[in-house]
Amino acid sequence: MVERVDTPAPIVLVDVMQDNIDRMQGFAAQHNFDVRPHVKTHKCVEIGRRQIAAGAVGITAGNVGEAEVFAAAGFDDIFLAYPVWPAGTKGNRIRRLARSTRLRVGVDNAAAIEALADAMKDEPDRLQIVVEVDCGARRSGAPPEAAGDLALAARKRGLVPVGVFTYPGHGSSGRDARERAAQDQDAALTTAVRSLAGVGITAEVVSAGSTPTVEFSTSGVITEIRPGEYVFGDLNNTRLGACTDDQIALFVAATVVSDWVPDQVILDAGTKALSREGSNERGYGRVPGTKAVLSRLNEYHGFLAVPGGEFRPGVGTVVPVVPNHVCPIVVNFEELIVTDSAGTSLRRWPVDARGFLS
Amino acid sequence: MVERVDTPAPIVLVDVMQDNIDRMQGFAAQHNFDVRPHVKTHKCVEIGRRQIAAGAVGITAGNVGEAEVFAAAGFDDIFLAYPVWPAGTKGNRIRRLARSTRLRVGVDNAAAIEALADAMKDEPDRLQIVVEVDCGARRSGAPPEAAGDLALAARKRGLVPVGVFTYPGHGSSGRDARERAAQDQDAALTTAVRSLAGVGITAEVVSAGSTPTVEFSTSGVITEIRPGEYVFGDLNNTRLGACTDDQIALFVAATVVSDWVPDQVILDAGTKALSREGSNERGYGRVPGTKAVLSRLNEYHGFLAVPGGEFRPGVGTVVPVVPNHVCPIVVNFEELIVTDSAGTSLRRWPVDARGFLS
Numbered sequence: 001m002v003e004r005v006d007t008p009a010p011i012v013l014v015d016v017m018q019d020n021i022d023r024m025q026g027f028a029a030q031h032n033f034d035v036r037p038h039v040k041t042h043k044c045v046e047i048g049r050r051q052i053a054a055g056a057v058g059i060t061a062g063n064v065g066e067a068e069v070f071a072a073a074g075f076d077d078i079f080l081a082y083p084v085w086p087a088g089t090k091g092n093r094i095r096r097l098a099r100s101t102r103l104r105v106g107v108d109n110a111a112a113i114e115a116l117a118d119a120m121k122d123e124p125d126r127l128q129i130v131v132e133v134d135c136g137a138r139r140s141g142a143p144p145e146a147a148g149d150l151a152l153a154a155r156k157r158g159l160v161p162v163g164v165f166t167y168p169g170h171g172s173s174g175r176d177a178r179e180r181a182a183q184d185q186d187a188a189l190t191t192a193v194r195s196l197a198g199v200g201i202t203a204e205v206v207s208a209g210s211t212p213t214v215e216f217s218t219s220g221v222i223t224e225i226r227p228g229e230y231v232f233g234d235l236n237n238t239r240l241g242a243c244t245d246d247q248i249a250l251f252v253a254a255t256v257v258s259d260w261v262p263d264q265v266i267l268d269a270g271t272k273a274l275s276r277e278g279s280n281e282r283g284y285g286r287v288p289g290t291k292a293v294l295s296r297l298n299e300y301h302g303f304l305a306v307p308g309g310e311f312r313p314g315v316g317t318v319v320p321v322v323p324n325h326v327c328p329i330v331v332n333f334e335e336l337i338v339t340d341s342a343g344t345s346l347r348r349w350p351v352d353a354r355g356f357l358s
Numbered sequence: 359m360v361e362r363v364d365t366p367a368p369i370v371l372v373d374v375m376q377d378n379i380d381r382m383q384g385f386a387a388q389h390n391f392d393v394r395p396h397v398k399t400h401k402c403v404e405i406g407r408r409q410i411a412a413g414a415v416g417i418t419a420g421n422v423g424e425a426e427v428f429a430a431a432g433f434d435d436i437f438l439a440y441p442v443w444p445a446g447t448k449g450n451r452i453r454r455l456a457r458s459t460r461l462r463v464g465v466d467n468a469a470a471i472e473a474l475a476d477a478m479k480d481e482p483d484r485l486q487i488v489v490e491v492d493c494g495a496r497r498s499g500a501p502p503e504a505a506g507d508l509a510l511a512a513r514k515r516g517l518v519p520v521g522v523f524t525y526p527g528h529g530s531s532g533r534d535a536r537e538r539a540a541q542d543q544d545a546a547l548t549t550a551v552r553s554l555a556g557v558g559i560t561a562e563v564v565s566a567g568s569t570p571t572v573e574f575s576t577s578g579v580i581t582e583i584r585p586g587e588y589v590f591g592d593l594n595n596t597r598l599g600a601c602t603d604d605q606i607a608l609f610v611a612a613t614v615v616s617d618w619v620p621d622q623v624i625l626d627a628g629t630k631a632l633s634r635e636g637s638n639e640r641g642y643g644r645v646p647g648t649k650a651v652l653s654r655l656n657e658y659h660g661f662l663a664v665p666g667g668e669f670r671p672g673v674g675t676v677v678p679v680v681p682n683h684v685c686p687i688v689v690n691f692e693e694l695i696v697t698d699s700a701g702t703s704l705r706r707w708p709v710d711a712r713g714f715l716s
Contacts, residue, residue: 006422006446006716040630040657062658063626064364082658083615085626085674088364108616111673132616139659140616140624169656257441258466258490258498266498268421268443271686272398273715276634298527299398299685300420300440301497315469316443327657328629332689334713355692355712357631358364 005346007255007318008273010333012349015340017231017249018050024230025055027215036060036079036207038228041327043353044336045073047231058102060226064093065356071101073352079104079207081165081226083132083140085112090358091119094127104128104205106165108142110153117157124158130165130205131196135188136181137169144188148195155201163205163223164192171213175241182216185209190221212242234326235286245288251320252285252329253337254302256313265313267294267302269321274302275328285321287311294321330354363704365613365676366631368691370707373698375589375607376408382588383413385573394418394437394565396586399685401711402694403431405589416460418584422451423714429459431710437462437565439523439584441490441498443470448716449477452485462486462563464523466500468511475515482516488523488563489554493546494539495527502546506553513559521563521581522550529571533599540574543567548579570600592684593644603646609678610643610687611695612660614671623671625652625660627679632660633686643679645669652679688712 005011028035037051038060048059048070058077061067067078078097083106086094097103098120107113107129117124131150134141142150144164151161166188171181185208193203208214208222211229229236232250233243254269269285276297278284283293287304290311296303302321306312313319323329330336330351338347363369386393395409396418406417406428416435419425425436436455441464444452455461456478465471465487475482489508492499500508502522509519524546529539543566551561566572566580569587587594590608591601612627627643634655636642641651645662648669654661660679664670671677681687688694688709696705 004446006448008715062630082626083624085613085615087613087674087676088362090364108618109673112615115674134618138619138622139656139661140618142618255443255445257443257470260466260492260498260500261496264496266441268440268716271633271635272420272689275629276686277629279637298497303497315467316445316473318445328634331630332713333715355690357366357691358626 005253005337007253008269009253009337010329011251011253011320012336012338013249013341014338016247017047020230020233020247020249021051021054024227028225033222034224036224036226037231038062038081038226039066039070039353041228041231041330043330043351044349045070045352046349048075051231057224063357064090065358066353067097067103068093069353069356071097076101078102079130081106081130081207083108083112086115086119091115095120095123098126099123102128104130104162106130106132107150107154108132108140110150113150113154113157113159117159120159125160127159129154129159129161130163130207131161131192133164133166133188133192135166135168136184137167139167139169141166144191145195147192148199148201151196151201152199161196161201163203163207164189164196165205165207167209168213172240178212178240179216182213185213185217186219186221190219193221211237212240229326232326235322235324248322250326250329251322253318254321256315256317256319259315263305263307265304265306267304267319267321268300269302270297270300272299273332274321274323275332277323277325277328285323287319288322363611363695365611366627367611367695368687369609369611369678370694370696371607371699372696374605375405378588378591378605378607379409379412382585386583391580392582394582394584395589396420396439396584397424397428397711399586399589399688401688401709402707403428403710404707406433409589415582421715422448423716424711425455425461426451427711427714429455434459436460437488439464439565441466441470444473444477449473453478453481456484457481460486462488462520464488464490465508465512466490466498468508471508471512471515471517475517478517483518485517487512487517487519488521488565489519489550491522491524491546491550493524493526494542495525497525497527499524502549503553505550506557506559509554509559510557519554519559521561521565522547522554523563523565525567526571530598536570536598537574540571543571543575544577544579548577551579569595570598587684590684593680593682606680608684608687609680611676612679614673614675614677617673621663621665623662623664625662625677625679626658627660628655628658630657631690632679632681633690635681635683635686640682643681645677646680
């Protein structure tokens with residue numbers, strides 16, 4: 001079936017994906033978490049609809065463009081989990097969005113609160129604010145004890161502070177690191193919730209990332225989780241123990257186009273299909289069930305190392321490549337080719353929010 | 359002027375770009391090379407038109423989709439410099455293209471020649487074949503001495519072998535490596551031309567890459583060059599000595615969105631804007647005229663290290679980021695924001711061939 005698609009192409013196994021969606025929802029139900037999936041991983045309205053149908057309370061977006069695409073498709077509860085700066089046309093775009101959907105945006109500084117309030121003009125109460133705090137990733141986010149002051153500043157400008165969020169980005173290097181990062185996350189969110197309480201604001205929303213840490217987030221402070229990668233899985237998540245090989249629901253179909261070099265064949269999937277996620281040492285993707293690893297990438301060429309001669313696909317052969325990191329894959333393509341493990345059907349779903357980066 | 363665009367956004371300085379186009383054309387004229395620019399770098403019809411207007415003989419494409427987009431825009435001399443495998447719909451698409459434009463495609467193996475001839479049905483003579491040979495990059499390309507047999511196989515099937523091409527991809531690590539790779543390229547092409555002559559076929563086209571090696575390609579065997587990156591330049595090319603800082607014609611405008619961490623601010627340009635080109639050690643891009651380097655990237659976050667406190671842009675500030683490698687940038691965006699060094703105007707050019715990967 002997949003042999004018939006023009007390569008390179010992203011193939012989604014819809015049954016495996018649906019299992020991933022349902023499993024995450026079941027886990028969240030056990031722990032009393034709301035699920036608010038991050039759509040950056042798939043940028044696909046159809047997949048977002050399946051996540052909502054399975055019980056997600058809404059979606060998480062990474063920028064205004066993503067939020068607009070999903071709002072236009074009828075999604076009415078969107079959290080832009082980013083310390084957005086409303087310059088250029090973004091102020092007006094946020095105001096328009098906040099009129100048509102329940103919109104929450106992240107802030108981590110007072111200047112952004114002022115700019116957002118200015119952008120909302122006479123309707124600041126249509127925009128909900130979630131204060132971002134840092135839990136050790138040293139990326140964005142205010143110190144947790146500063147959350148209350150920021151929430152209060154938002155309220156003073158008529159915006160509606162509803163809670164706090166963080167991202168444990170330092171928990172991506174093994175089970176112990178994931179567990180520690182989840183503990184840091186719980187601690188930072190607990191401090192942030194107290195900081196809001198100290199200024200008389202209740203944190204209705206206490207929002208946590210991420211696929212690799214979610215299973216360790218059990219302190220009770222958290223109300224919602226924002227996993228993204230769980231929907232497809234990838235090699236990084238299998239290395240972290242956050243998914244198994246047979247839970248991977250997306251691969252890139254690629255064709256062998258040249259085979260002159262010993263122990264190597266060239267695939268038609270390079271950085272423009274796979275993005276440069278990995279390293280020459282760790283590789284950039286694998287053919288499942290074989291020892292074949294993409295050892296180098298040029299833009300339209302993938303150097304597939306095929307050591308030992310057990311697996312050496314000939315020119316014209318289509319092979320599946322599982323990427324290291326799935327999130328940068330979908331944006332390289334116009335559409336996802338959707339099939340199932342039995343290969344019984346082929347459909348195409350557009351990557352709706354592709355290219356909406358600002 | 360640029361402060362008004364929604365970030366992240368790719369900004370093109372059209373005057374600098376035009377100088378780059380004219381300079382390459384002048385260099386080629388001195389050496390009697392035809393210029394056939396690779397459009398993968400810009401994927402933009404307007405820029406391709408400027409390259410043709412400056413004297414380019416045609417364009418180089420990296421896949422069938424790129425060739426189709428430029429053919430539809432009126433480009434009538436296209437070299438698909440890739441060992442294309444015409445499966446799926448690609449066979450029919452190549453045949454359609456070959457009817458409407460002068461189309462050359464690369465081959466490096468006999469099976470692809472058979473498949474291409476089958477795809478062309480009763481009009482194989484509409485498709486020109488250029489045999490790819492390897493000159494040391496160990497990527498695609500037949501051994502140079504095998505070029506004649508492949509050209510002959512193509513001719514026997516009614517296809518029209520017109521010459522040979524190679525890509526000196528091993529010449530990307532400093533001036534000496536570039537010079538040696540250029541010598542390897544000359545040697546391989548010379549052998550390939552003789553190999554064609556040995557079977558009675560004249561190599562009218564002897565086609566060489568690339569921006570970093572082009573200045574050393576002076577043996578006289580080469581008839582055309584296929585540079586791509588020269589149109590914009592980037593940090594990798596400045597490191598190689600293949601362009602200067604003031605010849606860089608594309609940067610990504612990004613906004614500071616968070617600044618809580620000492621010696622660091624967060625930009626709204628991550629891997630989805632810049633792709634992961636670089637390393638944590640070397641960085642992923644620079645703010646020109648400063649010591650600020652992107653030291654890490656997440657998808658929507660760029661970690662800009664601002665050591666020493668001399669340059670520490672505040673939240674809301676827009677800064678220009680020069681990427682390490684320019685080719686993967688344009689495909690992340692719908693359009694290029696075009697201005698000039700004086701900032702006198704803003705136009706938008708679509709990235710026409712974005713997403714056409716197969």
